[in-house]
Amino acid sequence: MADDPKEQQPPPLGSAGEKPAAPGAAPAPPKPVAPPVPKAPPVGPAPLDNDLVKRYRARFGAAIREAVEDRKQAILVVEREHLAEIARYTHDEEKFNLLSDLTAVDWPKREKRFDVVLNLYSFTHNARLRLKVQAGAGESVTSVSGVWPTANWLEREVYDMFGIEFAGHPNLQRILLPEEWQGFPLRKDYDILTQDQAWVRENLGIESGQ
Amino acid sequence: MGAGEPGDRERAVAEEGSKNQTVENTLKAGPGTLLGADELILNMGPQHPSTHGVLRVKLKLDGERVAGSECVIGYLHRGVEKIAEHRTYQQFGPYVDRMDYVAAVSNGLGYCEAVEKLLGVEAPPRAKVIRTILTELQRIASHLLWLGTHALDIGALTPLFYCLREREEILKIFEKYCGARLTTHAFRIGGLQYDAYDTLEKDTERFCNDFHRRIAEYEELLTGNRIWIARTQGVGILSAEDAIAMGVTGPVLRASGVQWDIRKAMPYAAYDQYEFDVPVGKTGDTYDRYLVRMEEMRQSVRICMQAIQNIPAGPILGKVGKVMKPPVGEVYHAIEAPKGELGYYIVSDGTVQPYRVRIRPPSFVNLQAFDKMVRGHLVADVVAIIGTLDIVLGEVDR
Numbered sequence: 201m202a203d204d205p206k207e208q209q210p211p212p213l214g215s216a217g218e219k220p221a222a223p224g225a226a227p228a229p230p231k232p233v234a235p236p237v238p239k240a241p242p243v244g245p246a247p248l249d250n251d252l253v254k255r256y257r258a259r260f261g262a263a264i265r266e267a268v269e270d271r272k273q274a275i276l277v278v279e280r281e282h283l284a285e286i287a288r289y290t291h292d293e294e295k296f297n298l299l300s301d302l303t304a305v306d307w308p309k310r311e312k313r314f315d316v317v318l319n320l321y322s323f324t325h326n327a328r329l330r331l332k333v334q335a336g337a338g339e340s341v342t343s344v345s346g347v348w349p350t351a352n353w354l355e356r357e358v359y360d361m362f363g364i365e366f367a368g369h370p371n372l373q374r375i376l377l378p379e380e381w382q383g384f385p386l387r388k389d390y391d392i393l394t395q396d397q398a399w400v401r402e403n404l405g406i407e408s409g410q
Numbered sequence: 411m412g413a414g415e416p417g418d419r420e421r422a423v424a425e426e427g428s429k430n431q432t433v434e435n436t437l438k439a440g441p442g443t444l445l446g447a448d449e450l451i452l453n454m455g456p457q458h459p460s461t462h463g464v465l466r467v468k469l470k471l472d473g474e475r476v477a478g479s480e481c482v483i484g485y486l487h488r489g490v491e492k493i494a495e496h497r498t499y500q501q502f503g504p505y506v507d508r509m510d511y512v513a514a515v516s517n518g519l520g521y522c523e524a525v526e527k528l529l530g531v532e533a534p535p536r537a538k539v540i541r542t543i544l545t546e547l548q549r550i551a552s553h554l555l556w557l558g559t560h561a562l563d564i565g566a567l568t569p570l571f572y573c574l575r576e577r578e579e580i581l582k583i584f585e586k587y588c589g590a591r592l593t594t595h596a597f598r599i600g601g602l603q604y605d606a607y608d609t610l611e612k613d614t615e616r617f618c619n620d621f622h623r624r625i626a627e628y629e630e631l632l633t634g635n636r637i638w639i640a641r642t643q644g645v646g647i648l649s650a651e652d653a654i655a656m657g658v659t660g661p662v663l664r665a666s667g668v669q670w671d672i673r674k675a676m677p678y679a680a681y682d683q684y685e686f687d688v689p690v691g692k693t694g695d696t697y698d699r700y701l702v703r704m705e706e707m708r709q710s711v712r713i714c715m716q717a718i719q720n721i722p723a724g725p726i727l728g729k730v731g732k733v734m735k736p737p738v739g740e741v742y743h744a745i746e747a748p749k750g751e752l753g754y755y756i757v758s759d760g761t762v763q764p765y766r767v768r769i770r771p772p773s774f775v776n777l778q779a780f781d782k783m784v785r786g787h788l789v790a791d792v793v794a795i796i797g798t799l800d801i802v803l804g805e806v807d808r
Contacts, residue, residue, distance in 0.1 A: 271527055271741045299657055300744065301753055301770040319742050319755060319770070323654070323668070326675050330742065350657025353778045361491075376484035376807060385492050392492065 252294070252329070260286060275330040283333050284342045287318075291347045296320035296329055299348035302355060304362045306388045312336040314364055318344070340365035343372075361386035448472055452789070456485050460563045460793035463803030465777075467792070474788050479781045483774075486807035494767035499525050499599060499734045502767065507593040509771065510805040512555050514593045515548035515584070516747040522597045523678055524743035524754035528736040529599070531729060535722045537601035538680040543614060543717045544587065544596055545679065546710040550621070551580040552748035552800075553703050553710075560700075560797035561632060564641045569631055576624050579617050586613070600730035611718040618711045625707060632700070642696040646783035646795040649694060656779040660750025660772055662799060665702045666694035672746035679745075684716045696798040703800075735762055749773050749800055769808060773801040 253267040256276060263282035268275040278286050290296045301319040312334040320329045335341050343366040345351040355366045356375040363384035366372055374381060383390050397408050455466040464485035470478040490509060494502045506521045507514035519541055526532060533541070558573030581591040586607050588596050596602075632638045648658065653666040663670060671688040673681040689705035691698030736758040744753035750772030759765040776799050783795050 270739045271530075273742060275740075297654055298659075300659075300751060301742070301755060301768065303755060303768040303770075305757055305766045317755065317768075319753065323670060328742065348657065349655045350775060350778060353774065354657075357774075376487045378484070385489060390492075392489075392496070 255294075256286075259289065273328060273330060275332060277332045277334070280333045280335055280339065280341060283331075283344070286331070287342075287344045287347045290320065290329070290331065294322065294329075295324040296322045297348075298323065299344070299350050299354070300328075302344070302351050302358065304358045304364055304386075306362060306386065308388045310334075312339070314362060316341050316358065316364060335364060340367040342367050343369040345369055360384070363387065449477060454792065456482075461796055461803075462559060462801060463806075465796065465801070465803055465806070467780075467796075469784075469789070469792065471789065476784050476787055476789065476792065479784050479792075481777060481780060483777070483803070483806050486803050488808065490808045491767055491769060494764055496763065498762045499736070499764060502764070503597075503599070504593070504595045506769070507595055508804060509769065509808055510552075510747065510749060510752075510773065510802045511592060512802055513548050513552040513748045515544050515596050516552075516745065516752065518595060518597045519545050519679065520743065520745040520747065520752045520754055522599050523745065524741055524756050525599045525734070525736070526728075526730075527743050528739065528741045528756055528758055529730065529734060530737070531600055533601040533728050534725045535680070536724045537597075537726045537728070539683075539717050539721050540602060540606050540610075540726070541597055542680040542684075543610070543714055543721075544584070546713045546717075547580045547583060547614065547617075549710045549748045550707050551577045553707050554580075556703065556748075556797075556800045557628065557700075560794075560800075561638075563793040563797045564638070566632065566635070566638065569628055572624065572628060572631075576617075576621060579620075583610070583613050583617065586610075598727065599734065601725070601727035603727070605726050606721065611721065614714050614718050618715050621711055622708075625704060629704065633704075639697065641791075641794055642700060642798075644693075645696040645787060645791050646798055647693060647695045648779060648783055652782060653694065653779065656782065657775045658750070658779050660746070660748070660776070660800075661699055661702045661706060662750065662776055662779070664689065665691035665699040667692060672744055672751060676744075678743075680717065681713070684713045686710075686713050696794055699798045733762060735760060744770065747772055749802065749805070750776055771805045771808060773799075773803075773805040774808075777801050777806055 256264050263279040266277035298321040300321050303317050305315040314335045316333045318331040360374040400406050450471045452469045455461040456464040466482035468480045506517040554573040554577040558570035561569040584594050585591050588594050648666050650666045650668050653663050669688050669690045686709040689702050691702050738760045740757040742755045744751045753770030755768040756764050757766040
């Protein structure tokens with residue numbers, strides 16, 4: 201679970217200590233992998249992460265809830281209410297000017313069920329950063345389309361698939377599915393079989409298509 | 411149609427009237443999109459040959475000029491990301507081939523590498539080199555299809571036949587390698603299933619040697635052609651700032667002057683071993699994008715020629731179990747697909763099935779820049795701009 205890896209303090213050697221179950225399986229294979237170091241060296245990630253996280257903590261304090269490193273990738277979990285200014289700072293000051301991707305993950309058993317995930321890239325530092333915001337059912341997330349215009353369609357897709365509302369989005373409508381579609385398919389409680397059977401019942405008059 | 415009864419045309423006009431209202435309503439959403447007295451809504455697609463699939467574009471026209479546009483997508487949505495949550499990691503492999511179906515090998519490479527990162531394994535050197543060769547051949551094949559159809563859209567019929575002729579040679583190599591030509595499923599998580607066949611090097615070399623001459627032929631047909639220049643230069647200009655803001659990647663970004671290629675910036679597979687240049691454009695117009703892609707094909711040939719010189723011996727499959735249970739966690743891995751940054755964001759909950767697979771499709775994000783590029787241009791340029799974005803609707807809609 202992306203939300204429970206250890207707290208930020210020691211990110212340098214981070215990928216080792218995730219959960220008691222993981223380290224046995226995860227770090228063992230990377231050992232033989234280590235020699236061909238030229239593979240994926242995004243400008244010495246470990247110390248940079250540290251500085252980066254410190255800067256964020258100094259500036260936003262408790263709004264940075266967690267800072268995690270997973271598979272050598274930096275992840276910041278930030279407060280939903282502060283996303284707007286953190287996004288602006290990330291774009292303007294930290295120069296993460298390319299929003300590669302914006303998506304969401306559904307954890308229905310968690311108190312706040314959705315993770316909204318922003319995958320960012322900085323041309324200046326040749327580095328990636330992942331911002332995460334947790335949102336409960338019915339809670340809206342501030343749209344970042346004013347910071348990264350590319351978020352426009354990406355947020356529409358997240359709305360389409362998860363039903364997460366983005367406050368301040370210029371045109372929040374379904375994008376891939378028809379407007380009259382019922383439900384949000386990528387939620388974990390959206391059952392593909394139920395939908396299939398409803399369709400055949402209505403259109404073919406049979407009980408199940410399976 | 412006999413005289414007196416309403417002809418097709420009248421009926422179409424009547425229907426169009428009612429349709430226009432709904433179109434108008436939807437376009438109202440944006441600022442300043444109310445129709446003026448001289449304005450007209452034109453619907454293009456989804457069954458339009460120049461939309462390269464099932465893209466529907468609603469164009470707001472002021473005379474011959476495009477005053478605004480809206481893309482309607484989703485006709486090819488198959489719910490790939492939902493399917494992934496119901497398959498094991500290996501079972502999902504073939505599905506990714508069906509997104510960008512003209513570059514299936516690249517899709518497969520991105521997915522396999524993402525899962526490998528998640529597992530903490532790496533493909534053996536031999537597998538990496540073979541992957542690189544096939545992926546670069548795939549890039550050439552994808553660009554060839556783009557070139558042929560793009561030129562066809564603009565009115566140059568001949569290049570299509572040449573391009574398909576050369577693409578056929580690449581598909582033959584794929585067929586010899588894995589038995590499939592289009593949706594190849596060429597790679598496996600952890601390496602390869604099939605080793606290189608005996609004459610892979612020779613076939614690739616023959617193709618590459620031949621291809622140099624062929625590119626010169628295409629360029630002879632198009633690069634200095636006055637009609638081609640008139641139809642592409644200054645059309646669909648995208649500045650570097652706009653391109654970055656819109657998240658555009660791949661050749662479209664590079665044609666705007668941003669020298670960024672994931673193969674160089676964050677090397678994967680065996681790209682760090684080979685020398686190649688990253689071509690960039692200056693003005694970011696359709697002509698520059700054409701030049702950038704042409705040069706990219708040459709660079710792909712260069713990479714292939716270096717790679718076949720020395721394919722290391724050794725195993726082709728790394729140490730992966732038959733049951734793959736990646737440790738809990740998540741990974742984002744992106745590769746430079748022919749269309750741009752193809753990213754996979756995979757979340758594992760420690761079971762054999764991915765908890766979430768998010769595919770970051772280059773075509774989807776690049777298409778968003780369409781509106782910006784098309785405004786102020788003539789209707790005839792719309793097809794040039796759709797073509798120059800090099801979208802594949804299977805990937806836009808997933």
